[in-house]
Amino acid sequence: MSTESFSQDKLSFNNLSKQESSVINNKGTEMPFTGKYTTFYEKGTYVCKKCGAALFMSSSKFKSDCGWPSFDDEIKGAVSKYPDPDGMRTEIECANCGAHLGHVFTGEGLTAKNVRNCVNSVSIDFVPAQLEAGRYGTAIFAGGCFWGVEYFLQKAPGVISVTSGFTGGHVKNPTYEQVCTGNTGHAEAVKIIYDPEKTSYEKLLRLFLEIHDPTQVGRQGPDIGDQYRSEIFYLNDDQKKIAEKDIALLKEKGIKVVTAVTKASDFYDAEKYHQDYYFKNGKTPYCHAYTQRF
Numbered sequence: 001m002s003t004e005s006f007s008q009d010k011l012s013f014n015n016l017s018k019q020e021s022s023v024i025n026n027k028g029t030e031m032p033f034t035g036k037y038t039t040f041y042e043k044g045t046y047v048c049k050k051c052g053a054a055l056f057m058s059s060s061k062f063k064s065d066c067g068w069p070s071f072d073d074e075i076k077g078a079v080s081k082y083p084d085p086d087g088m089r090t091e092i093e094c095a096n097c098g099a100h101l102g103h104v105f106t107g108e109g110l111t112a113k114n115v116r117n118c119v120n121s122v123s124i125d126f127v128p129a130q131l132e133a134g135r136y137g138t139a140i141f142a143g144g145c146f147w148g149v150e151y152f153l154q155k156a157p158g159v160i161s162v163t164s165g166f167t168g169g170h171v172k173n174p175t176y177e178q179v180c181t182g183n184t185g186h187a188e189a190v191k192i193i194y195d196p197e198k199t200s201y202e203k204l205l206r207l208f209l210e211i212h213d214p215t216q217v218g219r220q221g222p223d224i225g226d227q228y229r230s231e232i233f234y235l236n237d238d239q240k241k242i243a244e245k246d247i248a249l250l251k252e253k254g255i256k257v258v259t260a261v262t263k264a265s266d267f268y269d270a271e272k273y274h275q276d277y278y279f280k281n282g283k284t285p286y287c288h289a290y291t292q293r294f
Ligand SMILES: [Zn+2]
Pocket: 048, 049, 050, 051, 052, 053, 094, 095, 096, 097, 098, 099
């Protein structure tokens, strides 16, 4: 494991679910044709689920019919290769944190590069942006209609991408209509990918607490329902500590913050027409505004 090329070596590792950990830490393999990125071909970059390092560009992804995401190249220096204990295959790991990714095969003649990095979907995360190299942070916030939260956070310095979606509930792959019923347990939320050299988790968290009203219960402005609740979904213990500290700071100032602080669970991207809604439609949010609180 080498962190020399990454200046942000203090960025914490993300907590992993049981299934993620069994693959990433214990070198397991997800069932073929079950991963979320097996037949996914959006333009962007795939980063390490554990540490956020950029690993593969979408331009190297190809259809292989093997049941796992396949890449015929990696971002230079991002992936380490080791002989697998089975004596036959070559294992691939995140060069930054050692997360198990899968195996690499050569000589199959599937692409001109003649390489297939066979990667578990649970080992990677997709970012809809072209990242060169380095390590990226993730933050997940819910604060009412995700169009408005996305609008403000997308404009913050150091933010690479903001994806609107749903999290915190019990229904797999929910649709917007399902979430709108208020019965899925999910909140409308945003997933932010940021560059830790240009911003920090705390800066983004404070901005989040200033662009929505963290004192409202089960609603945000005109949007009423549990799916519009205020909630911070932390990915690691450092994020949890920062969130609790900043909420305590606001409470000391007499602001009755009700924002929940909850361990992150599966995040489901919302339908495409919800992404970058205000930017695409040339409008400004009706439900969110900036108020200085820190
Ligand atoms: Zn990693």
